[in-house]
Amino acid sequence: MKSFKPYFAVIFTSTHTEDTKGYAEMANKMETLAKQQKGYIGIDSARNDSSTGLSAGVGITVSYWESMEAIKNWKANTEHLFAQQKGREQWYNWYNVKICQVEREYEFEKL
C-alpha cells in the first residue's frame, strides 16, 4: 500500500458582483504571491459563465498547503489581507471558505 502524507486544502467558493474592475489583475497577483509562500503546494481554479446554467457565475478555487500553519500565514499575509478586504467591498457578493485535511486521492490519465 502506498503511503500518503496528509496535506490541507482551502476550498473557496464564491459569486461575483457586477463590478469586476481590477479583479483579474488582483487574482493573478494573489496566485503569484501564494506560490511564493512557505508550505504552498498548488492551486486549481474554475468559474462558470455568468450567463448560463443553474450555477451561473459560481467560482471555485482550491489551494493546497503542507500544514494548517501555512494556511494561517497565507490568510494573514498583508497583501492578501488587502485583497480580501477589496474582495468583500467590491468583487464578491458571497463567499465560503472551507479548511480541509486531504485524506487520500487518486488520479486517472488517458493513455
Add this chain to the structure above:
Amino acid sequence: MKSFKPYFAVIFTSTHTEDTKGYAEMANKMETLAKQQKGYIGIDSARNDSSTGLSAGVGITVSYWESMEAIKNWKANTEHLFAQQKGREQWYNWYNVKICQVEREYEFEKL
C-alpha cells in the same frame, strides 16, 4: 465558540476530451442521483471556458457528505459506476479525486 461537526468533501478536478456528446445529460443525471443518496449534503461545480486563460478547460466539482461511508456508497453506486466508466472512455482526459475532511469553515455575504 460555535461547535462544528466535521463532514467530508470530494474534490473532483478534471480536463475534458473534445468529445462532449452526452456529457451534460449524464452530469445532470448524476447530480440528481447524488442528491438522493443517504449522507449527501451538497455539491458545487465550475468549469472554465475551454478557450481562455492558463487553466482553460479545467473543471472542479466538490461534493459534500456526512461520512466516509456515504462517499464509499456513492462511489460504488451502480449507475454512478457506469457513468465513471463512460467518463474514462469518452469525456475525460484526466481527473483527480481528493477525499477530504472539512475541519472548519466561514462565510461572507454582502449586506
